[in-house]
Amino acid sequence: MAAYHYRECGLDNVTIDGVAPCRDDDGDEVIMIPNISGLHRAIATAIVHHKAGMSGKELRFLRTEMGMTQAELATVVHLDAQSVGRWERGECPIDPNAEALIRLLAVERLKLKSNTDSVEELSRWCVSKAAPQPILIDGNDPKNYRPLAA
Secondary structure, X not given: OEXXXXXXXXXXXXXXXXEOOEEOOOOOEEOOOOOHHHHHHHHHHHHHOOOOEOOXXXXXXXXXXOOOOHHHHHHHOOOOHHHHHXXXXXXXXXXXXXXXXXXXXXXXXXXXXXXXXXXXXHHHHOOOOEOOOOEEEEOOOHHHOEEEOO
């Protein structure tokens, strides 16, 4: 079992621990990842529970996992779609109040487990400067992916 840097989700900071490479028909070593939807839920859970601001790429990941357009998300946070686009491209920091609401929306829409009962605590994690944090996922049981403490 090895660690696999999972860039296919659009994020540069996701590593799946416990992935076993296999050989394809040509004898090349490949990685097979079962239960992509479960993996993406684990990634979303890790993003929502970062104890620092989320990056633009992480925001884009959550938005697409929620099945929302930039305009739809902008409506929820009472801003315009251009603001959401600027956040996702990293042109400006994500508004901390909007970020807190987006985290709560992701928990609700994606039916994520929340490891905090306090909106106040979650709000403290939403700061105007994102701090890149590694996202480590336990891949030993693909039926039950879960974030690992970084």
